[in-house]
Amino acid sequence: MTDNILKLENVSYSYPDGTLALQSCSLAIQRNIRTVVLGANGAGKTTLFLHLNGILRPNTGRVCQNNIPLDYSRNGMRALRSRIGLVFQNPDNQLFSASVREDISFGPMNLGLGESIVRDRVENALLTVGMIESADKPVHNLSYGQKKRVCIAGVLAMEPEIIILDEPMAGLDSVMQEELTATLEKLHTAGMTIIIATHDLDFAYGWAEDVIVLKNGHLLANGTPDEVLLQNDVKVTLGATPLVAELTRQLCLIGIDLRDKGYLPRSKSEMLKAITAHTGRERTP
């Protein structure tokens, strides 16, 4: 039986200008699972995240955490936001203070924690995202990637159960993407549920355990990357399939089966390993 930490039941939401962002959207996020949300621009990913964090309230339907509908009272929201951290796409839109340490302390201070606890949490968050060296620099002198890490640290300092990241890889170079992936892996190993919106299908295929695809504000597909990302309608909606999946399929068609005990390679490194192993098997009589 799946353990749903968050659930949307027939949620619809339209913005004041009339844009219908979510339409009878029902989906579930499982505990301690790496979830990726995919969809074209305007599919409703950010609106979905704003609902999960309680910033937006559905026009119809309901959002549940641990199968209990969200409490939209002041105290309810404070409790919810201490458990669900949200990192926005543009770091310049969420950094309040010009000092790195001060900005990271913003969330925990809002939780009403004591100064020594906040101090410990800030230092831990800085260590987790690898920003301890830059903690005394002013925010405006940091690179884009470093600002993103400060944003993540600001949410981690609140010690949430779930962290939601809206397109965290956008604007990052390959090295920074690798570093961020390693940080996310560390958080997941520590037991955190991670939800990411991205347009990077290769990253989604390699990293996610559960994939949610949105189209025009409703759920198009949900399941494992293998089940979802190779579906025809998903391919049409997203405009592509992951490169590794496509290559694996093509190689299979010409008789090179890279499956290892039924497991298909999900990333470039896994594929290279599978090809090496396959070549070795071919050579062994």
Place this chain on the structure above:
Amino acid sequence: MLTEQSAYSNRWRHVSPVAKGCFSLCGIIAAFAAGSPCTALLIASILASVTVFGAGVPITRYMRVAAPALIFLLASGLSLFLSFSLGASISTISPHIAFSELRGITHTCCRSLTCLTALLFLALTTPLSDIISLLRLCRLPETLLDLMTLCYRTLFVLSEAVHETMTAQTARLGYASFSISLRSLGGLFANLIVQVWQRSLALHLAAQARGNDGSLRFLRNNYNHSCRNISIAATTGCLMIALTIILP
């Protein structure tokens, strides 16, 4: 941003802002207590020397930051010294030089110069975020401090946005002639207004997402040897005031 560079890279960056604020305040009190222009100049030179040799602010940077204020002070002094009286018609403008007020004007200018060096000491050795936390300790209204925090942060975000927009406009010959430049500047201004509005909404959402429901609260920084440094600053500051009382 010369002040910024200096505030983050001087030797006393990690000294408690309370100590630096205390020394700066003593400098301002000494400026008003100075009984003669020479005493005021002596205090000004002490404050400037402490900033340059003590905190290690390069003298060229110090002079560049001080230059606009010094020019303003010079112009103010001249306007006090020299005034024009208008007769019945424009052709009868007559200059009036206040020789009798010379001592008083010099004294005022020297005091202003001392106040300037005292404020420059604080501005060039202390990042604004530290100054804001110092003002918070002084119990300034929260709304004012929140505005200062947000303005300081968004200043850099918007200056980046201005730079990017102007680059994009220049790349499309947006400043090729005077009339086109005027139109482009109008476009830039309109674009910035929209950006300010969008960014304020985004900041509001981000504040909500991090559990904020009122004023902006941040952790106070810890400073090493804070008490010792405050004592030293207060003692030297008081000595400076005492010097102005002893000297004529």
